[in-house]
Amino acid sequence: xxxxxxxxxxxxxxxxxxxxxxxxxxxxxxxxxxxxxxxxxxxxxxxxxxxxxxxxxxxxxxxxxxxxxxxxxxxxxxxxxxxxxxxxxxxxxxxxxxxxxxxxxxxxxxxxxxxxxxxxxxxxxxxxxxxxxxxxxxxxxxxxxxxxxxxxxxxxxxxxxxxxxxxxxxxxxxxxxxxxxxxxxxxxxxxxxxxxxxxxxxxxxxxxxxxxxxxxxxxxxxxxxxxxxxxxxxxxxxxxxxxxxxxxxxxxxxxxxxxxxxxxxxxxxxxxxxxxxxxxxxxxxxxxxxxxxxxxxxxxxxxxxxxxxxxxxxxxxxxxxxxxxxxxxxxxxxxxxxxxxxxxxxxxxxxxxxxx
Amino acid sequence: xxxxxxxxxxxxxxxxxxxxxxxxxxxxxxxxxxxxxxxxxxxxxxxxxxxxxxxxxxxxxxxxxxxxxxxxxxxxxxxxxxxxxxxxxxxxxxxxxxxxxxxxxxxxxxxxxxxxxxxxxxxxxxxxxxxxxxxxxxxxxxxxxxxxxxxxxxxxxxxxxxxxxxxxxxxxxxxxxxxxxxxxxxxxxxxxxxxxxxxxxxxxxxxxxxxxxxxxxxxxxxxxxxxxxxxxxxxxxxxxxxxxxxxxxxxxxxxxxxxxxxxxxxxxxxxxxxxxxxxxxxxxxxxxxxxxxxxxxxxxxxxxxxxxxxxxxxxxxxxxxxxxxxxxxxxxxxxxxxxxxxxxxxxxxxxxxxxx
Numbered sequence: 001x002x003x004x005x006x007x008x009x010x011x012x013x014x015x016x017x018x019x020x021x022x023x024x025x026x027x028x029x030x031x032x033x034x035x036x037x038x039x040x041x042x043x044x045x046x047x048x049x050x051x052x053x054x055x056x057x058x059x060x061x062x063x064x065x066x067x068x069x070x071x072x073x074x075x076x077x078x079x080x081x082x083x084x085x086x087x088x089x090x091x092x093x094x095x096x097x098x099x100x101x102x103x104x105x106x107x108x109x110x111x112x113x114x115x116x117x118x119x120x121x122x123x124x125x126x127x128x129x130x131x132x133x134x135x136x137x138x139x140x141x142x143x144x145x146x147x148x149x150x151x152x153x154x155x156x157x158x159x160x161x162x163x164x165x166x167x168x169x170x171x172x173x174x175x176x177x178x179x180x181x182x183x184x185x186x187x188x189x190x191x192x193x194x195x196x197x198x199x200x201x202x203x204x205x206x207x208x209x210x211x212x213x214x215x216x217x218x219x220x221x222x223x224x225x226x227x228x229x230x231x232x233x234x235x236x237x238x239x240x241x242x243x244x245x246x247x248x249x250x251x252x253x254x255x256x257x258x259x260x261x262x263x264x265x266x267x268x269x270x271x272x273x274x275x276x277x278x279x280x281x282x283x284x285x286x287x288x289x290x291x292x293x294x295x296x297x298x299x300x301x302x303x304x305x306x307x308x309x310x311x312x313x314x315x316x317x318x319x320x321x322x323x324x325x326x327x328x329x330x331x332x333x334x335x336x337x338x339x340x341x342x343x344x345x346x347x348x349x350x351x352x353x354x355x356x
Numbered sequence: 357x358x359x360x361x362x363x364x365x366x367x368x369x370x371x372x373x374x375x376x377x378x379x380x381x382x383x384x385x386x387x388x389x390x391x392x393x394x395x396x397x398x399x400x401x402x403x404x405x406x407x408x409x410x411x412x413x414x415x416x417x418x419x420x421x422x423x424x425x426x427x428x429x430x431x432x433x434x435x436x437x438x439x440x441x442x443x444x445x446x447x448x449x450x451x452x453x454x455x456x457x458x459x460x461x462x463x464x465x466x467x468x469x470x471x472x473x474x475x476x477x478x479x480x481x482x483x484x485x486x487x488x489x490x491x492x493x494x495x496x497x498x499x500x501x502x503x504x505x506x507x508x509x510x511x512x513x514x515x516x517x518x519x520x521x522x523x524x525x526x527x528x529x530x531x532x533x534x535x536x537x538x539x540x541x542x543x544x545x546x547x548x549x550x551x552x553x554x555x556x557x558x559x560x561x562x563x564x565x566x567x568x569x570x571x572x573x574x575x576x577x578x579x580x581x582x583x584x585x586x587x588x589x590x591x592x593x594x595x596x597x598x599x600x601x602x603x604x605x606x607x608x609x610x611x612x613x614x615x616x617x618x619x620x621x622x623x624x625x626x627x628x629x630x631x632x633x634x635x636x637x638x639x640x641x642x643x644x645x646x647x648x649x650x651x652x653x654x655x656x657x658x659x660x661x662x663x664x665x666x667x668x669x670x671x672x673x674x675x676x677x678x679x680x681x682x683x684x685x686x687x688x689x690x691x692x693x694x695x696x697x698x699x700x701x702x703x704x705x706x707x708x709x710x711x712x
Contacts, residue, residue: 010603013603014603113512114473114604114605115472115476115603116470116471116473116475116476116603117470119472120471149505149510153610154469156469247370247471248470248471248472249469249470251607
């Protein structure tokens, strides 16, 4: 959303060649059509490299029409468009990846100033998914550090301001079950994460910034053994979640305190409302939120939106409506520009539609 | 020199596995022995990964003894130690690499906050040396940008403050010959560069920060066709110099204006004194230095030290004296720690001495 062309080019260049690039944008379309600039950036980058890509704008009426037709009217707001929010954009991304028949989806935030760190994220995704022996696997990145400029020099914080709170409460959630204090969850707000689509299509995703912490909760809800699982196939297997620390620091845009506080509270809201959260933790969350001034005494934390699994969508119908109605939807098939006659043409995988 | 452990660990982690790590340090040895911390960092990193490495301190009396014995007394100062200076450290590094029989040497400055960019430098070195059809090849890195913090946000400068000046004068040097203005030289001060040792062992390296710009001048002096070359073998081949721009920004420590001005002037000194620099450029350099306040009217730019080629050293003798007398000299042979009995041992290349 509203990143400069240079930053987007850098992020694209960090993504390994054999990956399909999916860019979901909620950038401004006026006075300057920033999405158009982004889509052109992707197109120019991918043409040179002979790489496949898809781009789409979150608030394109055709995208809303496609998700409505494919079976997820919950995603649409009163304006008849897909709701704004990070979780909603990531849901679109997962659906597009699934539509092409890819087996894995990996997320990388666009506000990243270091292409080499994007590259490392993707390599870590691949390493983790390769190590997983279950088809239902997730990899979440824990950054080495998050640098801020302070007193005339770079200071490399080990944890982000939101992650510290989210991780603490997810760990308290777990400790309440086990009776052992734990720090096992280190990636509650990990924007950079990947999963097999076999797992992803079963997950219920939350809207906005609740998406990343809620993935943990939904895993516990569906496959934690506290509630009866609706999915014996997954229960017969396992759901490994790899949390892997990178070597690169995470240099990105420094957003304000409001943004941080908003993210923290969205994480707490989903922990509070999860049916697997024990009463002592629910009470402690309310106390903490009141203390933080995020909640009045006697109020209940608001509910975050939670969507049906992407696996419930009719992906063929999604594609047909996107293709016909979504004017922002662009596909690059990954064929290289015509090479000089003396060189053999570069052959790259195309984007297949999901097998009929 | 005097980098923190965390920064050094990051740089080490960016170097591809099959490379031999050579760390040449001029860090303080008191009140805290920082070199000892660095050597331990390398040892711990390499033991875990089963990787070969060598570390040495520039001001170790045994190092001076070894270079004196091997035939380069020019490197020794009045204290009987190897002179301080970046060029001198790099000369030691090249000699150590040559001693082991490696074919290429690549330099990476230790003050780098982004392991992924170190990794990209090494991959670019490999790509360039692979593309070169001549055995006498060099690869020099042009960073994508050099970020500085300004007005509360990161500003990504395209060029460093020194490089702009050095490149301009190297290009004027060339243009004076061709009659065509040019911007062909973009890496006059490239700390990150690599070369085949077949070329490196023939080069005369300059001391201090003059080393990088002087590499260009020495190439022109020895192989430019202006002076008679002493090396018909190289002249029958060619000396490709690849200047490759990276995708990663170069995040490093921001040194002061004095440092920058010193580097600029050292570059101008070597251009001024090169026997292949034409008179008009020599005069223009003097005028510029006077204007900059770096030179009084009527003064001549100082001469930078230039050393004999590393290829003139007796490398077997160098190794013997280092091994016997240099207490800071450490070698790790790259054998992994004993693996569990059920796992096959990891086999890594050892550090061979130069074939007798």
